[in-house]
Amino acid sequence: MERSEIKGFIAKRVAKELHDGDVVNLGIGLPTLVPQFLPDDVHVVLQSENGIVGTATVDDWTHSPLHIVDAGGSPSAVDAGGAFIDSATSFAMIRGGHVDATILGGLEVDAEGSLSNWIIPGKKMPGMGGAMDLLVGAKNVIVAMEHTAKGTPKILRKCKLPYTAVKCVDKIITEMAVIEVTENGLLLTEYNPEFSVEQIQAATEAELAISPDLKPMCEG
């Protein structure tokens, strides 16, 4: 797979996880590509933690008179039937279990479903923003990321970086595989046919159990 195709490929597969009517919060970067791959009969309500229920997209600042940004600070808009809320209301929504799915990237994910994505001590400390609340509160937590960091495994037995949240991830979707987090560890449920199961395991530090229903990713 060409490098330029990876993000779109992952986003396309993630889109299959969403259902019509779901309330969805998207992280910055790759997750924002997901809505364009939703089928016409699947409409989701995008929640932006800075205070939008029913987030629409715009291309540039000329569409947004500085009054509407998304959670990444980029110009944004609201769908008909949407609403603006304050930060306490927004996070009550998130922690209170009213968000069906959150999709976010990760630096490390481990076999227990713990995620690290907000700080590299001594090097980078961007901050957790709303991620810790989303991981704890959303009903379905999907990590969408490249399988490795330039060949170095990101799916580990145990995260080495400080956690964003522990035992919170439901599913990991990469350009190589779809992996479910179960009580017994990680379960490989889908594979990209460009890679063998052995190659996927070799790119993954944590041990992968193979689902009896293992199937190829994203056909069609």
Place this chain on the structure above:
Amino acid sequence: MPTLVSLEEAAALIHDGMTVMVGGFMGCGTPHDLIDVLADSDVKDLTIICNDASMPGGPMRENHYGVAKLVHNHQVKRFITTHVGLNPEVAKQSMEENTLEVILVPQGSLAEMIRAGGAGLGGVLTPTGVGTIVEDSPLCLGKQTIHGKDYLLMDAIRADIAIIAGSVVDPKGNIWYRGATSNFNPLMATAADTVIVEAEEIVYLGYIRPEDVRTQSIYIDYVVRGGKKRGTV
């Protein structure tokens, strides 16, 4: 009834070493004109409580946007916030120069901690941050298990002064917020000893219908006319 003051008079209420809440999310809903005046003043050693550190360049090609101006000017000594990743100056001052203390708090916790500070509550019990280094934060007062589930007890937060942005403000200080500009503003309005609202538009009494008031007049001490630099009036 709040006092209508100039930007300069409002900025003069903020002194060295004060704790200041600043509304806004990546500069959206931030009192930009007040920050410009503060950035031109000599006030220093501030503790800033704000969702984020904003960013070096603004959407209208501003040089440093929102609170990023105060950080750039080394006027901030302590920053209680949720995200600083888009403002590299913060990392420089906190990790290389050691002149800025940054306390990172989960965004939902920060919102609720400020709400608690304004609502007379002693703190907030939240599942967010359990098992993470947030447990070691000076703002985390401990861990409790309730009905079998773990929660962190996060401190309530108050400030000496809150500076917030209001889209439409009436002479009594009632506020209506346009678009996504409310974010932390209505919460901060309740949690500081002195509250200054920078009004994008000041309207006659009765213009904002009582059922549309989002921040109630009783919280507001000072109103300043702003919004001009944003080109939004």
